[in-house]
């Protein structure tokens with residue numbers, strides 16, 4: 001009798017533990033981490049070595065190195081690529097967008113985290129901001145120090161990114177980037193230091209919020225069209241039209257613009273001086289390109305400020321587009337997507353004002 005009671009009590013405790021586990025699992029959000037490589041997955045031979053290889057560590061190894069991350073969410077990992085983001089390509093970006101658009105409509109996925117190199121993080125973030133078709137959280141994260149470094153920043157960044165993706169308050173804010181406790185909008189962030197841990201800034205618009213050890217505080221919602229309001233659909237797209245960036249500087253040779261147009265560019269973004277300016281010879285070359293059907297966008301090599309129409313360049317007369325707040329690399333992303341379908345210059349200008 002006593003033995004029977006002990007067995008029953010033991011079974012009861014066991015069933016209770018299983019129920020508690022199932023309840024805890026069921027209560028936690030489901031986050032899928034899509035890994036693409038970068039320094040966050042980088043490894044060096046020692047903790048203080050400056051040279052390292054990006055994209056050397058798998059997603060499972062990265063997650064296992066972050067204490068407490070599995071208390072935040074039920075986590076699944078998928079390896080999309082394993083490259084330094086200098087090797088990010090439109091092929092990988094399209095693969096990412098399509099995979100996210102497959103995952104997010106399912107009830108088993110509440111949010112996505114993407115691990116990515118910091119060099120081109122702003123481009124992928126902005127591309128996904130325009131091509132993901134869901135308001136569920138999509139959060140990008142990277143690190144400035146490889147996983148093997150003394151004081152690596154990747155583990156806490158990843159922890160915070162999962163906490164932001166798991167937070168229902170992140171919904172409807174477009175693609176977010178979480179780095180060094182700050183939450184940025186895809187439209188506004190840019191990399192400002194080649195090596196500092198505090199490299200990402202959102203100079204004109206400020207932060208969407210902050211996060212500290214998984215506790216999030218949101219300040220603002222980005223006001224540009226994104227995700228569910230975006231007209232760009234890449235579900236059947238396998239290549240993007242060629243758009244080149246031409247860097248303007250003192251005495252720039254205008255034949256860079258001619259070369260770009262004659263090599264098949266459908267669009268050219270000028271990383272202009274000041275308010276999207278370039279020398280007279282280059283303005284003439286760009287006007288000639290427009291006459292051949294190439295779309296020319298004037299952006300700026302200056303880190304902050306907007307480029308407006310008809311300030312020192314006669315955009316109305318010459319048929320140019322002004323990039324508004326988008327830097328050259330994000331202008332290239334928007335123009336590539338805009339050129340997937342025929343649009344008038346006025347329609348493309350409107351896109352630069354609203355996306």
Ligand code: ASP
Pocket residue numbers: 037038039040054083084085086116117118119120142143144145
């Ligand atoms: N080159 C690296 C990359 O972008 C740098 C980094 O991740 O911080 O992949």
